Amino acid sequence: MLSEFDLIKQYFRRARAGNAVLGIGDDCALLAPTPGMQTAISTDMLIEGRHFFAGADPRMLGHKCLAVNLSDLAAMGARPVGFTLGLSLPGVDPEWLEAFSNGMFALADLHDCELVGGDTTRGPLAVCITVFGEVAPGHALRRDAARAGHDIWISGTLGDARLALAGYWKELAIDREQHALAATRMHMPEPRVALGRALAALPVAHAALDISDGLVGDLAHILDASKVGATLGVDALPPGPALARQPLALRRRFTLAGGDDYELCFTVPSSQRDAVLAAAAMAHTPVTRVGTIDAQPGLRLVDAAGKALQMDVKGWDHFGEE
Amino acid sequence: MLSEFDLIKQYFRRARAGNAVLGIGDDCALLAPTPGMQTAISTDMLIEGRHFFAGADPRMLGHKCLAVNLSDLAAMGARPVGFTLGLSLPGVDPEWLEAFSNGMFALADLHDCELVGGDTTRGPLAVCITVFGEVAPGHALRRDAARAGHDIWISGTLGDARLALAGYWKELAIDREQHALAATRMHMPEPRVALGRALAALPVAHAALDISDGLVGDLAHILDASKVGATLGVDALPPGPALARQPLALRRRFTLAGGDDYELCFTVPSSQRDAVLAAAAMAHTPVTRVGTIDAQPGLRLVDAAGKALQMDVKGWDHFGEE
Known part of the structure; x- marks a missing residue:
């Protein structure tokens, strides 16, 4: 029987020297902020059937869940540093976990953004990522x-x-x-x-x-x-x-x-x-x-001629009537 | 129709001067780390029916979801600074939201730990909190x-x-x-x-x-x-x-x-x-x-007399056969 702890080790703990002083495996991760920089933080919760289709390709899902969080750092002008992963899964599927983590880490490595902590549990498929970056005081894109x-x-x-x-x-x-x-x-x-x-x-x-x-x-x-x-x-x-x-x-x-x-x-x-x-x-x-x-x-x-257009448009609202 | 953004504002945005340079409402929150301190980070995902009963009292649930995260900071010896909240809800229930946020903020205020960012969506009831604290280099309880x-x-x-x-x-x-x-x-x-x-x-x-x-x-x-x-x-x-x-x-x-x-x-x-x-x-x-x-x-x-005991005990494992 693969336990929760084995799961985390097998797919999400990696032996690489990263940005963290202390990575996954303790009560908390420890980061040493760059002196003088501010920390930018954002979180996104993605739910199966709402933000992605049931049965979505796990490799692309791993990419997208991290991508939407990195996009928030981008929108502040921050340099990515690390992220945490909350993962609720209906069951233990090694193939799914391998593809999901591969998709996620491929993007994480591209941006030198390290997984520093996580929590894995059984439940409906849901992914909650919190991402951390650094930006110089006064330079954030607000x-x-x-x-x-x-x-x-x-x-x-x-x-x-x-x-x-x-x-x-x-x-x-x-x-x-x-x-x-x-x-x-x-x-x-x-x-x-x-x-x-x-x-x-x-x-x-x-x-x-x-x-x-x-x-x-x-x-x-x-x-x-x-x-x-x-x-x-x-x-x-x-x-x-x-x-x-x-x-x-x-x-x-x-x-x-x-x-x-x-x-x-x-x-x-x-x-x-x-x-x-x-x-x-x-x-x-x-x-x-x-x-x-x-x-x-x-x-x-x-329009292109500078003429006023009347259009009925609204944003995507997860609690609105779509 | 209460939109996602109204929801967040109404129950989770508060007008208090906190630890954050920039709080809820932008792409990211901004924190200014105390010079020389390390950042401790932990995340927990709590799922209805798994970590708490369906129909759980929302005020106590708000307390507990933050408490289990603050407990991780405590276990590192870190001072709480802030947290993010990912919240998936089956629907918009103002009474539930009020009680949940009151329970959460009562504990947050006790520890001077500020809500700095969040994401609210419709879905199965699930709460994902990521908490940040500070600890002096070399002093974390590892x-x-x-x-x-x-x-x-x-x-x-x-x-x-x-x-x-x-x-x-x-x-x-x-x-x-x-x-x-x-x-x-x-x-x-x-x-x-x-x-x-x-x-x-x-x-x-x-x-x-x-x-x-x-x-x-x-x-x-x-x-x-x-x-x-x-x-x-x-x-x-x-x-x-x-x-x-x-x-x-x-x-x-x-x-x-x-x-x-x-x-x-x-x-x-x-x-x-x-x-x-x-x-x-x-x-x-x-x-x-x-x-x-x-x-x-x-x-x-x-035992009390120093005599060896043979007991079959195991930890609580969310993927184990309980």
Whole structure:
């Protein structure tokens, strides 16, 4: 009989010199913070049937559970340091555990982010990761730092994850290859850690967050926290490669209110466009300028000709009526 | 319709100046570590029907979910700083949320431990807390620090939580008032934070952990990590007030392998008995000397006369056959 402790050792304890003074296996892990740096902390709870499908590929699931947390560090401009894993499993399945931990560690290693503690129990499949990073005081990308006159930028592309979901839900008939292309974005999001860190290093005011619930809903958090408004060029929003082949109405809807994008939305003074492009190049991450922050409250959507658009969009809300 | 964001704001966001530079409401919380201190981190996942009964009192549940995490900080000798909360709920029940958050915050305030981040979602009832504390380098109470000649000590009393469970499970017929007394220990464990910090301040080698899965199973982690053995005086183990009225065989079984005790088990050189008693007095926490660490591997159980006892005991294992 494989005990809880054997489980943790076998799949999650690794013999590597990491960032921790003391890793998994004691009551707590011990980290030695870099002198003068602040600690950034975020947590995400993912539930089977809600955040991922029952029977989801465990390797991709391991990747995604950590990716959504790293995306929060990216959105603060923090350097990843470590994470803890709370894992509730219906049973002990060695193949599943191996694939899940491999997917998770492949991404963790890419970002030099160490698993420092965990708790494994029997129960409905649920994954709760808490991630820690470091950022220099005054350099974190906060939601309350947007100012009138800032440009609004988006990393990468939007909407392919939502398109993939539409395919799974049979909301739309989507070509098989196009669906597979879109599904990659849904299952294997790429946290924009390098871009976040490059933006945090810029010596100007900036706000940022990661787009997980749909751009409109998430941008509203920046507008609320910063007490500003915005004008968004809907047709400037970069659709994912699969969504780009869909009709305009769907492109608009899924780029504005998709969900599961895990791209950064950030605001920077318009005088700093060259600096933003240089930071993006350094981070090997495409960025697109999609609008401006206004003093006037509220969000205004405009088309390519600058004409106002009336659209009914809302964010993805885990307690809302979807 | 109460949205996810409203939920978090209403019950879990509080307007108090705490330890965090930036609290709930951004992509990450920001903490400023005390210069020169190490960060201790632990995480626990609690599932309805596994770690607590379906329909459990939400106020006591809020207390217990944080208490078991603070107990891990106590076992490292760390000062609590903050925690994150991952909460999966079958639905939005304002009364439940109010009671749960009140129970959690009452304990958090007692230990000056601030909620710095969270994630709330719909799903099976599950609570995942990650807790952060601080400890001076070299002072953490590690499992690998037990040495031959150390005394083994226990804080408080053992076994009442297990006795309460036996009552709920109808393994035993227990007097109603006695059961209520025992149940308090099961539902409202008291993390031994003050004792852990006082022990960590002693200028001697020491090992510690918190007893959550039963003394024998947990002590084995110290013995394994420190590569030592131990002799335990079974009848020296302090039973809880309800268990104390039960027959000897049950007292022995539930103090040795109860589960859910959340007391500290720690080892200190025998030359330091007075220092241990002074630390315990300062922390207002009773402690009992219950055995010795030996160079010879393995765990030996002896009775009050020092005679060897053969008992079949095992730790509480969430994947074992219970």
